[in-house]
Amino acid sequence: MENQLVIAIGVFVVTYLLIMSEKLNRTAVAMVGALLMVLLNIEAQERAIHYIDFNTIGLLIGMMIIVNIMKKSGIFQYVAVKAAKIAKGDPWKILLYFAVITAVASAFLDNVTTVLLIVPVTLVLTDTLELNPIPFLVPEILIANIGGTATLIGDPPNIMIGSATGLGFMDFLINLGPVVVVIFIVTMIAFKYGYRMHYRASDENKRKVMKMNEKLAIKDPVLMKKSVIVLIFTIFGFILHQYLGYESATIALFGASVLLLISKVDVEDILFEIEWTTIFFFVSLFILVGALEEVGVMQFLATQLLELTKGNMVLTMMVILWVSAIASSFLDNIPFVATMIPLIKSYGVMSGLDVTPLWWSLALGACLGGNGTLIGASANVIVSGLLQRHGHKMSFGYYMKIGFPLMIVSIIISTVYLLVFII
Amino acid sequence: MRKLMNAEVMEHDFKLRQMGADVQVINSKMCFVVFLVGKYEIAYVYNINKKGKYFLERIKPYPLALREFEKEEDVIDIIEIDLEQFKNASNSHNIESFVDINVNFNRSLLKFEDLFLYYNVPKETADRIKAHLNSIDTIIEETKHTAERLYFKKNPDNL
Numbered sequence: 001m002e003n004q005l006v007i008a009i010g011v012f013v014v015t016y017l018l019i020m021s022e023k024l025n026r027t028a029v030a031m032v033g034a035l036l037m038v039l040l041n042i043e044a045q046e047r048a049i050h051y052i053d054f055n056t057i058g059l060l061i062g063m064m065i066i067v068n069i070m071k072k073s074g075i076f077q078y079v080a081v082k083a084a085k086i087a088k089g090d091p092w093k094i095l096l097y098f099a100v101i102t103a104v105a106s107a108f109l110d111n112v113t114t115v116l117l118i119v120p121v122t123l124v125l126t127d128t129l130e131l132n133p134i135p136f137l138v139p140e141i142l143i144a145n146i147g148g149t150a151t152l153i154g155d156p157p158n159i160m161i162g163s164a165t166g167l168g169f170m171d172f173l174i175n176l177g178p179v180v181v182v183i184f185i186v187t188m189i190a191f192k193y194g195y196r197m198h199y200r201a202s203d204e205n206k207r208k209v210m211k212m213n214e215k216l217a218i219k220d221p222v223l224m225k226k227s228v229i230v231l232i233f234t235i236f237g238f239i240l241h242q243y244l245g246y247e248s249a250t251i252a253l254f255g256a257s258v259l260l261l262i263s264k265v266d267v268e269d270i271l272f273e274i275e276w277t278t279i280f281f282f283v284s285l286f287i288l289v290g291a292l293e294e295v296g297v298m299q300f301l302a303t304q305l306l307e308l309t310k311g312n313m314v315l316t317m318m319v320i321l322w323v324s325a326i327a328s329s330f331l332d333n334i335p336f337v338a339t340m341i342p343l344i345k346s347y348g349v350m351s352g353l354d355v356t357p358l359w360w361s362l363a364l365g366a367c368l369g370g371n372g373t374l375i376g377a378s379a380n381v382i383v384s385g386l387l388q389r390h391g392h393k394m395s396f397g398y399y400m401k402i403g404f405p406l407m408i409v410s411i412i413i414s415t416v417y418l419l420v421f422i423i
Numbered sequence: 424m425r426k427l428m429n430a431e432v433m434e435h436d437f438k439l440r441q442m443g444a445d446v447q448v449i450n451s452k453m454c455f456v457v458f459l460v461g462k463y464e465i466a467y468v469y470n471i472n473k474k475g476k477y478f479l480e481r482i483k484p485y486p487l488a489l490r491e492f493e494k495e496e497d498v499i500d501i502i503e504i505d506l507e508q509f510k511n512a513s514n515s516h517n518i519e520s521f522v523d524i525n526v527n528f529n530r531s532l533l534k535f536e537d538l539f540l541y542y543n544v545p546k547e548t549a550d551r552i553k554a555h556l557n558s559i560d561t562i563i564e565e566t567k568h569t570a571e572r573l574y575f576k577k578n579p580d581n582l
Binding site: 071074112117119120121123217266269273382386389 | 426427429430431433434436437438440441443446450473
């Protein structure tokens with residue numbers, strides 16, 4: 001047993017370090033780590049499969065299918081152009097409307113998808129307005145990560161937490177929604193005053209924006225109607241899932257299946273577009289963390305946490321919130337949350353306390369922490385890559401000067417919120 | 424990487440639609456094929472998609488216009504014949520001037536296009552160019568009748 005403990009910790013630490021180093025593909029590393037756990041008999045094959053959270057996997061796949069079909073209709077571009085025209089081409093108003101769209105979209109879709117939908121349109125608009133896109137894209141990154149914090153389906157850490165704990169869509173929205181709204185407002189105020197020089201455009205360029213035709217953005221009006229209807233029903237399904245006794249994955253996969261059936265899209269193409277590398281990364285992480293649970297590492301760490309905090313819920317909440325935030329600024333928050341979930345569960349069992357507030361601390365820390373640095377969240381990395389392709393370089397330091405202080409502000413707001421409203 | 428590519432496709436799609444285009448994005452595979460014949464690199468690019476259309480283009484040693492094919496075998500046949508002809512041609516002492524003339528033809532074509540798109544070309548100039556082209560065409564036709572034919576697997580497409 002002792003040997004198994006050493007091997008499990010060794011495999012886990014090496015895998016984690018390799019993922020952090022970003023020298024090798026994170027999915028390939030996690031898969032090798034997970035399979036080593038099985039091959040070295042740390043966890044039996046059946047147990048390894050038992051540790052895979054198929055609710056998280058199903059929810060991710062379901063939402064990816066819905067988004068992949070929806071984006072074929074051109075609805076996101078339509079909404080974006082419409083918003084830009086309502087803003088009359090005014091750069092600040094465009095940013096504000098786009099921030100609202102980003103926040104709402106990222107609450108229901110994953111953050112990477114949201115930025116992939118909003119950023120191309122933003123780049124075209126900043127190009128038209130002859131403005132530097134960075135002061136538009138940085139807030140969009142931050143808002144995507146902030147908006148995703150509000151719901152069960154908005155960010156992978158929340159999906160994992162919801163699936164592991166049984167907390168439902170409305171639990172997340174009620175407990176995290178209000179603080180997310182406050183953080184959104186504070187962040188946008190910071191940009192309005194911090195970057196105001198960058199949100200000015202000539203009247204001629206504004207007129208060019210007004211000449212854009214939102215109707216041209218619609219590729220398939222029938223598909224647009226079908227996908228909007230299915231998305232609305234799916235969101236209703238999420239709102240009601242805990243009362244109806246269904247898992248969130250069931251709702252997402254049902255919505256996805258119906259849309260696949262009625263949309264007349266090429267099913268093979270849609271399934272091909274699913275981010276299988278992300279899915280396999282999740283599966284592998286579940287097996288890796290499951291191995292640590294098997295050998296008792298999680299119980300040991302929970303004991304240490306209990307000793308450190310002496311069962312003080314406020315202290316534990318703060319430790320989890322701030323450690324999650326700082327860690328998620330520099331590390332991939334998915335493996336971090338995958339590790340924290342069994343740890344908090346064990347902590348709950350050992351202390352006999354209701355650990356629900358700890359889940360909100362973990363969700364806020366892990367989701368908002370991603371805003372701290374350019375590598376803190378996938379959305380940040382993607383936007384940086386897109387900017388680079390457009391000849392704009394956003395350095396790690398440049399982003400951190402804006403992102404890190406705003407992330408700290410968001411965690412301070414979360415601290416106050418947790419202390420006043422949650423505990 | 425794939426995500427960045429998708430985002431770029433979306434951006435292009437958006438821009439082109441605003442310009443009034445109908446844009447269809449089709450998942451396909453792009454194949455680059457390179458052969459080394461003597462000191463020449465013969466390179467092709469072709470695209471396979473689910474709609475059963477194949478787009479083939481020779482890019483080296485000089486470009487040959489894009490063509491659409493219905494079957495995969497057609498693409499391979501064309502490459503096979505093209506390659507065989509190049510292998511034959513590479514044995515000729517004229518190969519260098521053959522490639523050189525083709526490269527110059529292509530360059531002249533691009534210059535001619537620029538000339539018409541960027542300048543107001545007088546009619547006399549257009550007539551002079553036409554006359555030159557006709558004389559080149561005549562030389563080609565005459566040579567066809569006087570020169571020995573070397574390749575018989577298929578008939579020429581344009582001659």
